Amino acid sequence: MQRVPSGTARRSHDHPRRGRTAVAQARLILLIMVNVAQLWILAATVEAALAHRLSALLPLVIASAICFVVTLTLIFWWRPASPHYTSSGYLKQ
Amino acid sequence: MSEKQRTDQVIERVLSDEADVREATAPHQADFPYDRDAEAQVTRREFCNFLGLTSAALFVGATAFAGNAVLQAQREETFAPARIIGAEALKPGTSLNFRYPTARDTAILVRLLDGTYQAFGQKCSHLSCPVYFAREQQRLECPCHEGAFDARTGTVLHGPPPRPLDVVQLELRSNGEIWAVGRNPGSEERLI
Numbered sequence: 001m002q003r004v005p006s007g008t009a010r011r012s013h014d015h016p017r018r019g020r021t022a023v024a025q026a027r028l029i030l031l032i033m034v035n036v037a038q039l040w041i042l043a044a045t046v047e048a049a050l051a052h053r054l055s056a057l058l059p060l061v062i063a064s065a066i067c068f069v070v071t072l073t074l075i076f077w078w079r080p081a082s083p084h085y086t087s088s089g090y091l092k093q
Numbered sequence: 094m095s096e097k098q099r100t101d102q103v104i105e106r107v108l109s110d111e112a113d114v115r116e117a118t119a120p121h122q123a124d125f126p127y128d129r130d131a132e133a134q135v136t137r138r139e140f141c142n143f144l145g146l147t148s149a150a151l152f153v154g155a156t157a158f159a160g161n162a163v164l165q166a167q168r169e170e171t172f173a174p175a176r177i178i179g180a181e182a183l184k185p186g187t188s189l190n191f192r193y194p195t196a197r198d199t200a201i202l203v204r205l206l207d208g209t210y211q212a213f214g215q216k217c218s219h220l221s222c223p224v225y226f227a228r229e230q231q232r233l234e235c236p237c238h239e240g241a242f243d244a245r246t247g248t249v250l251h252g253p254p255p256r257p258l259d260v261v262q263l264e265l266r267s268n269g270e271i272w273a274v275g276r277n278p279g280s281e282e283r284l285i
Contacts, residue, residue, distance in 0.1 A: 024137060031144040038151040045155040049162035050221045051255060057159040064155040071148040075141050 031074055038067045170194060172275045174264070177202055180210065180271035188226035190215065193261055193273040199223060200261050202271070203244050206231065210271055213247045214259030224258065233258065 041064045048056040172194045183189050183204045191212075193200045199215040203226050213233065215223045222237035232250060233242040240252030247258035262275035 028137065028140065028144075031141060031148075035144055035147050035151070038148055038155075042151050042155045042158075045158050047220065049158045051219055052162065052166065053255065054163060054166055057162060061156050061159045064152045068148050068152040071145055075145045 027074055031071060034067050034071050034074070038064055041067065170276070172273075174272050174274045177212075177263075177271045177273055180204075181269050183210075186228055186231065191273070194276060198276070200259075200273070200276075201226060201233070202261075202263075203233070205244060210263055210265070211245060211247075212261035212263050212273060213242070214261065214276065216259070217254055218249075218256045218258060219252070219254040 041060055045057065045060045045064070048054075048060060175193055177189070177191050177193075179189055180202055183202065185204050185206050185208055187204060189202045189204075191200055191202060192198055193212075200212055201215045201224065202210060202212045204210055213224075217224050217235040217237065217240055219235065219238055219240055222235050224233045224235045224240075224242065226232075226244065227234045227241075230241075232244050233247070234240070235242075235252065235254065238253050240254040241250040242248065242254070242258050243250055247260055249255075249257060260277045261273050262277065264272045264274045266272055
């Protein structure tokens with residue numbers, strides 16, 4: 001693979017606008033779904049805490065942590081896919 | 094006004110998405126002081142960041158609730174004997190609320206129809222609502238989700254509570270006074 005000059009890559013990435021918008025929308029929807037799941041987990045945690053069901057608390061906290069990590073991944077490490085370039089900017093053969 | 098200007102106005106009115114939008118009322122505008130142009134300035138990145146912050150807040154909230162519950166359960170409680178004031182005058186088939194072992198721990202003393210005394214923690218084992226003594230049925234009931242407990246043993250009769258009520262140990266002293274001397278959890282399930 002060969003590294004493409006940044007200007008060329010930018011032009012190419014700007015071209016398929018419709019596809020990128022769809023992927024960005026999908027990312028937003030995923031983020032909202034994770035938020036809703038986390039809200040449900042918080043409600044279950046409150047219920048378990050009030051009922052003193054302590055054995056259920058650790059799995060719920062771990063599930064919430066996983067959701068948080070997924071959210072961070074979607075926000076910071078996710079990149080839109082391109083048919084011509086890899087996520088790190090290399091030209092696909 | 095020229096023909097071209099009139100045509101432009103018509104085109105603008107047709108193409109604009111503001112045509113069917115009502116004017117905001119004054120109270121609404123005071124509560125939400127943003128016009129439509131300002132609302133449209135929320136970028137996708139800002140919304141993503143907002144969702145990220147929401148996720149962080151939900152995670153911190155869940156961790157805080159769980160941590161607080163575990164700390165409360167591990168707290169070593171001391172049970173100094175305490176006299177239940179007014180218990181001697183309690184008539185059969187009635188109840189009396191008191192606090193034991195601390196002022197934050199509400200409890201309920203029940204005098205059954207046969208004259209014996211029973212005392213329980215007042216927090217329902219489902220979601221900690223305070224239970225009350227239902228005289229007609231002679232049982233303890235939770236008003237939140239219609240759970241019911243046996244007034245003699247504190248065990249669950251029906252409803253969502255997962256375990257019995259906490260039992261307050263009583264001691265009848267020689268001068269007829271009722272003293273609370275201990276408090277046991279309804280089951281060992283609450284312990285880690």
